[in-house]
Amino acid sequence: MQNNITIRGAREHNLKNISLDLPRNKLIVFTGLSGSGKSSLAFDTIFAEGQRRYVESLSAYARQFLGQMDKPDVDEIEGLSPAISIDQKAHSHNPRSTVATITEIYDYLRVLYARIGEPFSPISGKPVRKMTVDQIVDAVLKRTIELHSDPKEIKKRKGANHNEIFVMAPAIVGRKGEYHQLLQDFYHDGFLEARVDGKIVSLRDRIPLKRYQQHTIELLVDRVPLGWPIEQNKGLQQRLTEAVELALERGNDVVRVILDDGSEMLMSTRFTCPEDGFTFPEIEPRLFSFNSPYGACPECNGLGTVDLFSDDPCEACKGARLRTEALHVFINNRNIVDVTAMNIQTSLDFLSDLTLKASDAKIAEPILREILSRLTFLVDVGLHYLTLDRKAGSMSGGEAQRIRLASQIGSRLVGALYVLDEPTIGLHQRDNARLVETLESLRDLGNTIIVVEHDEDTIAAADYLVDIGPGAGKHGGEVIATGPMPKVLENKESSTCAHIRGDKQIPYPKKRREESKTFLE
Incomplete structure (x- = not known):
């Protein structure tokens, strides 16, 4: 692997056919007047070419989603890594992003x-515990007895099972797919019916499902006929127990019971409140x-x-x-x-x-x-005051940039090229040192860091400086000085170095403007 990023003949925007070598795996700071060409070199040339080459290395299928990128106006760039840009312009306005x-x-x-x-029932406020098979059967029988305490009061719902209890095993819950093979396997295992998206269907028939639509499939394990009296009915209890055990086995420890009035009970050997019957769905991310x-x-x-x-x-x-x-x-x-x-x-x-x-x-x-x-x-990096649920669209450019930098630090990528645009904007002076330490830790992982910056602390921490100038616009676009900080400081043509050495200063106004006594309504 090359030790340098070699750039030859860069002419993007106001760059004047510049050529230079940048060391890899270093913290490199681009300095110069605003409009001198720093961003043209860092973002529009180096980053653009690094990203373009990476995208071109992907399959044609992947490239169709990313779009074709234009090649920057440069003769040659060698030694590039996949490039990641962290600027202040594009931050998410998605209302779901925080x-x-x-x-x-x-x-x-x-x-x-x-x-x-730990789950707690929203009804009783008590911790939700796992239910055993016996507890599930007892809960079903208790509810059935309550329904039949006065047969005249039973109100049949739509789809009610007359004198039958349906015991079902949830197999698929809200997932996309056609599931032809799954339904066929159920039939080959001896099951005859299932409830698909709320409808009871026969597994003997072909059941067409849309591939890109979410479906819920519940296997009908048994139609348990009611026998009177329900209390002390050993046959009913035994058959219900066997059906529940099989449903739990097939439904990943979850069973759905539809009583003969059409009401449903979803229970689990994992999380169900025994007092109010509230059942949590699968607790997963x-x-x-x-x-x-x-x-x-x-x-x-x-x-x-x-x-x-x-x-x-x-x-x-x-x-x-x-x-x-x-x-x-x-x-x-x-x-x-x-x-x-x-x-x-x-x-x-x-x-x-x-x-x-x-x-x-x-x-x-x-x-x-x-x-x-x-x-x-x-x-x-000085973002301690932000709440974690703060919406992305409400953050400033500097805040958004440091947030994205945090996600890159967390990914712990190695061998990448990061290009940052003035990450110290909006930072208190005391936080600059901690930001620099963060950039250094990203570098120490084995990455090349290019920072466009005006901040003196960041410039002083650079392993390698590139000063662009001498002026802005058509008066810029040239490489004035490159190298480690001590070497670049000796350059007499660099306006940046002149200010760092103290040769030039920006004078403070001798008199502050008087405060206005009026205001806009």
Whole structure:
């Protein structure tokens, strides 16, 4: 592998046929007046060519989604790596994007809550426990006895099963596909019926399903006939027990029972409240995703507002964006929305001080490590005040750039070329050093970092400087000086170096403007 990035004959925008060599795996800072050609060289030449070559290396199928990129006006560039641009211009205006989703912190939080979160019934507020087969059978019989305590009061619903209890095994829940083979396998295993998207169908028939539509398939394990008296009916209890056991086996520990009035009971040997019968769906990461139909609030579809163009919170979820079940899974008395509503510093403190059981701590350790490393970085670059649920479109350019930088640090890529545009904009002076340390850590992973910058601290930390000038526009576009900081400082033609040495200064105004006594209405 080459040790340098070699550029020959760069003429993009105002660049004047410049040629230079840049060392790989170093922190390189481009300096110069605004409009001198720094961005033309960094973004429109080096980054553009690096990205173009990477896209061209992909298959024709992949390229059709990325579009054809124009080749920059340059004779030759050698030694390029796949390039990643982190500028201030393009940040997401997607109403679903937040600080937590962009940095992937939310992805890890979803895994954390799915693995060690404790569900509580939204009805009784009590912890939800696993049910045994006997408890499931008892609950079904108890409900059936209640229905038949006064036969005159039984109200048959649409699709009710007259004097039968349907025991069903959920096989597919809200997933895309045709599932011909699955349905055929059910039939070959001796099953005759299933409920597909809410309708009972015969497995003897071919069941056409749309490939790109979500479907729910429940295997009808048994139609258990009721026998009177229901109480102390050993035959009914035994057949129901056998049907429930088979349904749990086929339905991944979940069984759906449809009573003879048409009402349904969804129970599991995992998470069902024995007191009020409230059953959680499978607690998995997608339950906590407001971008998934499985986890999003059904009223607002995960937006958290009444509609796309409104700031009024959704009445169903109160702006939380998630379905009820997701909001009732807790870790240390906090649900996932409580954590994302915290600012970054507070969430870092909360997650650092979690009190967990030994078994949960072992599961959570690698997940928390990833979350805490990203939160620590965001604090280091002065973004401690942002909340994790802050929408991407409401952030400034500098904030958005540092947020995207956090996601790149978290990915821990090696051998890439990063191009950044003034990452210190909006930073307090005390945070500059921590940002520089972050850039150095990204470099130390084995990446080349190119930064377009005016900040003196960042310039001083550079391994290699490239000064573009001498002026702006048509008066710029030339390489004035290149090399390590001490060497470049000796250059007498560089305006940047003259200011760093103190030869030139920007004078402060002797008199401040008087404050206006009027204001605009």
